[in-house]
Amino acid sequence: MTLTLMIQGTTSDAGKSVTVAGLCRVFKRRGLSVAPFKPQNMALNSAVTPEGGEIGRAQAVQAQACGLLPHTDMNPVLLKPNSDTGAQVIIHGKALSNMEAQDYHAYKKRAMVAVLESHQRLCEQYDVIVVEGAGSPAEINLRANDIANMGFAEAVNCPVVIVADIDRGGVFAHLVGTLDLLSESEQARVTGFIINRFRGDIALLQSGLDWLEERTGKPVIGVVPYIHDLHLEAEDAIDSRQTLSENAIKVVVPVFTRISNHTDFDVLRLHPQVDLKFVGKGEAVPPCDLIILPGSKSTRRDLEYLRSNNWHKDIEKHLRYGGKVLGICGGFQMLGRAVHDPDAIEGDAGSTTGLGLLDMETALGNDKTLRQVSGHLWAGKAKIRGYEIHAGISTGPALDTPFADLGSHRDGARSADGQIIGSYLHGLFDESETRDSLLKWAGLYGVETLDYAEVIESNIDRLADCLEANLDIEALLSPLTRPNKAQ
The missing domain is CATH 3.40.50.300 (P-loop containing nucleotide triphosphate hydrolases)
Known part of the structure; x- marks a missing residue:
């Protein structure tokens, strides 16, 4: 019963x-x-x-x-x-x-x-x-x-x-x-x-x-x-509590109006070597090692929101000084030349100019990709595991240099100078091998491995x-x- x-x-x-x-x-x-x-x-x-x-x-x-x-x-x-x-x-x-x-x-x-x-x-x-x-x-x-x-x-x-x-x-x-x-x-x-x-x-x-x-x-x-x-992973509210060691790498995440799956960053917030900061409306992106553009439920609107806060200028300056940028899902789409929404999937039909940091474009469509995936990173063969939730398909030369090999398909893109990475995968940092590799890429040396699954349990x-x-x-x-x- x-x-x-x-x-x-x-x-x-x-x-x-x-x-x-x-x-x-x-x-x-x-x-x-x-x-x-x-x-x-x-x-x-x-x-x-x-x-x-x-x-x-x-x-x-x-x-x-x-x-x-x-x-x-x-x-x-x-x-x-x-x-x-x-x-x-x-x-x-x-x-x-x-x-x-x-x-x-x-x-x-x-x-x-x-x-x-x-x-x-x-x-x-x-x-x-x-x-x-x-x-x-x-x-x-x-x-x-x-x-x-x-x-x-x-x-x-x-x-x-x-x-x-x-x-x-x-x-x-x-x-x-x-x-x-x-x-x-x-x-x-x-x-x-x-x-x-x-x-x-x-x-x-x-x-x-x-x-x-x-x-x-x-x-x-x-x-x-x-x-x-x-x-425990939050339903909506962003938790900014953290305890840091002395040699922490600085990571900044701009908070979009429709930020999605900000739980992607919980493991970074819990990592003693990561100083994670969320920046909101009216705040400038401070000097840091890595900027992560998160997922968004309304990518085109949040692209406009990003520009209204002058974060695009902060990103350009950050890259000039040798900083790294990672875009996840909607944040990945923003890195391209344009995001098109001809069928009004996420708002009014139309197109929005992207940041132009990767040679690609994204078209939103009615078919939503939902799947758990696993594979290896582009370098070092570090294991990667995550999940995809997106309504867009990205195309362009940038995808010829992928971020990961997922067996059935390749994911994401990397810039020629190695400063910019984009990926459709949420949960990127949950797998310790992936997290360690990405933190090393961002400039952290002597990475301490955190067992995130054990933390949750x-x-x-x-x-x-x-x-x-x-x-x-x-x-x-x-x-x-x-x-x-x-x-």
Whole structure:
């Protein structure tokens, strides 16, 4: 009998993703077969599954916590914003179309069918499904046809635990206000609260916990302390924390308006020999060894944004002084002579002049490339592994000098002087051999190898240890019931 538990939050970034990841590992330790699930995710950080589908990056991390490979059923609806009012809609791992907010709102009933199909398939395979909500269930304007929070919980008849972040302040108002804004049936399925990121003496919080339980009639299942230096790949927010050694190489990443898969740089941020800096609107690119142009969901718009910040001039100066430049996916496309979008895939139809640093052009098309790949770098035969998520095809003489040999095809390009590299591969730095080679290319000597896979595993275990020590796990498991298949 499959058990489903849903974790919702009072706000975005309340701790839903990490709570689900930690609980997945806790339940796995108890001998349960467990899978993560997020009905609807809105994020520009995505992962490619082995079968060639696209899901939110957080669900890939949660799958790892379960000891599973990621699957499209773990995140059946993914929304990738490409403007302030529109997004690419991805159903069961494949791009459906671009929709404005009003159009998607009307589409939600059909999207719910996909959500319930995926949930049912997971129920047929696993003992426990741990579900992550999105944003907050108290967003009144989004209640109609909701598929991300209580709408899903009501459809499958599962219990809900609400998480709030005390580090932000106002935790009691967040929890009481969220509960009060729910309908009676929704309130009834809330089985308790988790207070996240607490710092200080728990005794000083006790009177507030007692008041909360008396006021709401709901138990506090636990208070999770602030876990210092916890690293799990973020769903959206860019984490800039790092600890450096004295001989660190300087790497700068300009932050585009639609930056995608900035998790590519998490391993660099964690590397003690890499001083990683993100620069944003109005900031100049400081002197550095390596500039990395990241992926973008709207390459042409972000090319214009790059120029509006005069980053193209910073890049030209950087190259004159012998610095290195790496472009990844959309950043790779920007390095060419032009980016063409005749079918309005990422915005208005048209063409935008590129940086002209590589002799190539890119044409965006309706067919989206989604695949995991592996092979070797152009020099030294260092192993490379990553994943492709792009709608463009690049052509031109620059591709005759590729970045990598992936067996079935060659990837990327290198400039004749060796200063510029472009690649379509996300996750470039996760493989230690590739990372070490690229850091040496950028000018770092005496590279220390970092086992990134072990870093992720150890952090998932740290998180699970913390949840086991501070949550009433039996209280979480006790109200779980089998979803109603008839619904």
